[in-house]
Amino acid sequence: xxxxxxxxxxxxxxxxxxxxxxxxxxxxxxxxxxxxxxxxxxxxxxxxxxxxxxxxxxxxxxxxxxxxxxxxxxxxxxxxxxxxxxxxxxxxxxxxxxxxxxxxxxxxxxxxxxxxxxxxxxxxxxxxxxxxxxxxxxxxxxxxxxxxxxxxxxxxxxxxxxxxxxxxxxxxxxxxxxxxxxxxxxxxxxxxxxxxxxxxxxxxxxxxxxxxxxxxxxxxxxxxxxxxxxxxxxxxxxxxxxxxxxxxxxxxxxxxxxxxxxxxxxxxxxxxxxxxxxxxxxxxxxxxxxxxxxxxxxxxxxxxxxxxxxxxxxxxxxxxxxxxxxxxxxxxxxxxxxxxxxxxxxxxxxxxxxxxxxxxxxxxxxxxxxxxxxxxxxxxxxxxxxxxxxxxxxxxxxxxxxxxxxxxxxxxxxxxxx
Amino acid sequence: xxxxxxxxxxxxxxxxxxxxxxxxxxxxxxxxxxxxxxxxxxxxxxxxxxxxxxxxxxxxxxxxxxxxxxxxxxxxxxxxxxxxxxxxxxxxxxxxxxxxxxxxxxxxxxxxxxxxxxxxxxxxxxxxxxxxxxxxxxxxxxxxxxxxxxxxxxxxxxxxxxxxxxxxxxxxxxxxxxxxxxxxxxxxxxxxxxxxxxxxxxxxxxxxxxxxxxxxxxxxxxxxxxxxxxxxxxxxxxxxxxxxxxxxxxxxxxxxxxxxxxxxxxxxxxxxxxxxxxxxxxxxxxxxxxxxxxxxxxxxxxxxxxxxxxxxxxxxxxxxxxxxxxxxxxxxxxxxxx
Numbered sequence: 001x002x003x004x005x006x007x008x009x010x011x012x013x014x015x016x017x018x019x020x021x022x023x024x025x026x027x028x029x030x031x032x033x034x035x036x037x038x039x040x041x042x043x044x045x046x047x048x049x050x051x052x053x054x055x056x057x058x059x060x061x062x063x064x065x066x067x068x069x070x071x072x073x074x075x076x077x078x079x080x081x082x083x084x085x086x087x088x089x090x091x092x093x094x095x096x097x098x099x100x101x102x103x104x105x106x107x108x109x110x111x112x113x114x115x116x117x118x119x120x121x122x123x124x125x126x127x128x129x130x131x132x133x134x135x136x137x138x139x140x141x142x143x144x145x146x147x148x149x150x151x152x153x154x155x156x157x158x159x160x161x162x163x164x165x166x167x168x169x170x171x172x173x174x175x176x177x178x179x180x181x182x183x184x185x186x187x188x189x190x191x192x193x194x195x196x197x198x199x200x201x202x203x204x205x206x207x208x209x210x211x212x213x214x215x216x217x218x219x220x221x222x223x224x225x226x227x228x229x230x231x232x233x234x235x236x237x238x239x240x241x242x243x244x245x246x247x248x249x250x251x252x253x254x255x256x257x258x259x260x261x262x263x264x265x266x267x268x269x270x271x272x273x274x275x276x277x278x279x280x281x282x283x284x285x286x287x288x289x290x291x292x293x294x295x296x297x298x299x300x301x302x303x304x305x306x307x308x309x310x311x312x313x314x315x316x317x318x319x320x321x322x323x324x325x326x327x328x329x330x331x332x333x334x335x336x337x338x339x340x341x342x343x344x345x346x347x348x349x350x351x352x353x354x355x356x357x358x359x360x361x362x363x364x365x366x367x368x369x370x371x372x373x374x375x376x377x378x379x380x381x382x383x384x385x386x387x388x389x390x391x392x393x394x395x396x397x398x399x400x401x402x403x404x405x406x407x408x409x410x411x412x413x414x415x416x417x418x
Numbered sequence: 419x420x421x422x423x424x425x426x427x428x429x430x431x432x433x434x435x436x437x438x439x440x441x442x443x444x445x446x447x448x449x450x451x452x453x454x455x456x457x458x459x460x461x462x463x464x465x466x467x468x469x470x471x472x473x474x475x476x477x478x479x480x481x482x483x484x485x486x487x488x489x490x491x492x493x494x495x496x497x498x499x500x501x502x503x504x505x506x507x508x509x510x511x512x513x514x515x516x517x518x519x520x521x522x523x524x525x526x527x528x529x530x531x532x533x534x535x536x537x538x539x540x541x542x543x544x545x546x547x548x549x550x551x552x553x554x555x556x557x558x559x560x561x562x563x564x565x566x567x568x569x570x571x572x573x574x575x576x577x578x579x580x581x582x583x584x585x586x587x588x589x590x591x592x593x594x595x596x597x598x599x600x601x602x603x604x605x606x607x608x609x610x611x612x613x614x615x616x617x618x619x620x621x622x623x624x625x626x627x628x629x630x631x632x633x634x635x636x637x638x639x640x641x642x643x644x645x646x647x648x649x650x651x652x653x654x655x656x657x658x659x660x661x662x663x664x665x666x667x668x669x670x671x672x673x674x675x676x677x678x679x680x681x682x683x684x685x686x687x688x689x690x691x692x693x694x695x696x697x698x699x700x701x702x703x704x705x706x707x708x709x710x711x712x713x714x715x716x717x718x719x720x721x722x723x724x725x726x727x728x729x730x731x732x733x734x735x736x737x738x739x740x741x742x743x744x745x746x747x748x749x750x751x752x753x754x755x756x
Binding site for chain 1: 509
């Protein structure tokens, strides 16, 4: 057909922008783009004009002023004399703490529930269905408040632990006290404290912590090398060498040595004055928020896991059974690796959700980023726009980092198709 | 999808638009209703009763302004605001006047672009504890857990006070007075701190007020007063002089009972000017001659409002103290009406 002369192109007319299918979609895209840009320009312009009318400027200088307020949970040293910037960082760290704890717990629980929902045990599977439907169908804020209210109303105040006729008693051999304010847990103390590494800005790491991290991470790599060697020997000779002695030598023994060297021991909290001191007081706000985020997100993760498993054809299970694998190992070795490629992308979304949902912390007085930068700092300085813009940027960056990390993980675990 | 995004943007934009400033008086008159920012619920100061009608010491200011400007004290829309949202509500134009026991401070008056028009209650921050705790002074609160409303000046005073006295404490950050009450009652904090008047109001609402004491230390100055947006001086004048009218009325013995009679018969030139019998003062602030009379009629003069809402005959039981007239040794002092 190539040599048939093409009919002459009709001359371009303006009406073709609407009636000609070749141009129509382009026309609408251009119109929408212009309108969106105009709206954005109007928004920005409006903001600038209104700020000018109010006599307010847009600057982040307030971050370097004295904050003046206290924060209950401070992962890095912080006093009311520090700047709003440091308060913001404390808030961000608190957000990270609850998010990371939440992601870990939600994944463990979610995978367990998702697998359990497919169990052949009728009662067990139905119970898990009830769990999933209960938690994912009610607003997260309600769960946070309910769990927090349970802590505040049911647990005894620290005062109840006082005196001869105390109405409450500590658990775990007098090491842990559950109160309506916090859970007092023992702290790790050392008789032979090696001092701390000062990173500046009053951020310090104890040398003992660093020593343990080095031993554990180093040990883990050595252990991996040992296992690889054992595998090679097994592949070559069919006999697997005994590795437990070596494993013991690279991780357990050095750790035990460090424990004795530093004189590591638990120091139980003690009721002194109004409150327990000497241990670590884990705020109920944190626990309630963490539990609620975990249960809520776990319900969603359970459904994702279930969907992922159901996406693996039944023939795979049957084939694994035919090879004599027991159900547990079939799940671990055959089903889950294949299901993961279906599971991980939506799982990323759940991690992002959990992180952003943690901003509900203010409901239970947990001072996260929203509570510090978006709460007290915003309020005391009156810099609404700056604080909100900064907060949005931080949450956005956080989400991007989580996404990127999970995508890398996904690329590593997904089936290599050859 | 694209359309949705676009419509969303337009909607968001139109919400932001229309804040345009300047003439609050004209806006209020055109609307026929005064938007008044009040507490979410603090007995005696601002709280809705069983029928949903707002009453209280701060609410009376809203009513007086509405009466002066619109001629009807009931034409008020009460907007409950928390410690966190109040100033944003005011500067964004959501409310015309903020009568929400807010402390007049330098940074709020300047950097936050507000104008405090006066002081309707001279207060100070105190602590409330359970009697059985055996604490008799704030100096004994070393290591205590303390409930504190976030976004308030009290939060900063608390931090300063404990630092100055070299003591430690554990703050429990709460969002509203109701939440603070609940946390305190559940024993989640040893002490509750806010303005002493607020403590008295909160305690009055307890089932067992006799089991709680307010510690003697007052750790700060908290001059509470109504605030308006910076930049509309005319509106600021109206709210300021409405407040002064209420205070002056008490000084001159004008009450809601004798006001009609005084308007006709009083020979006191100051009273005559205030009630608009002579000299049309109202015209100078864009109102009519009887603006102050209506404001006083709304819920009585300052003393009447105090006695009816938070005075010693009420469950809240606050003495006049600093809030007595200057003639009685207090700080209430209305500038002259002339």
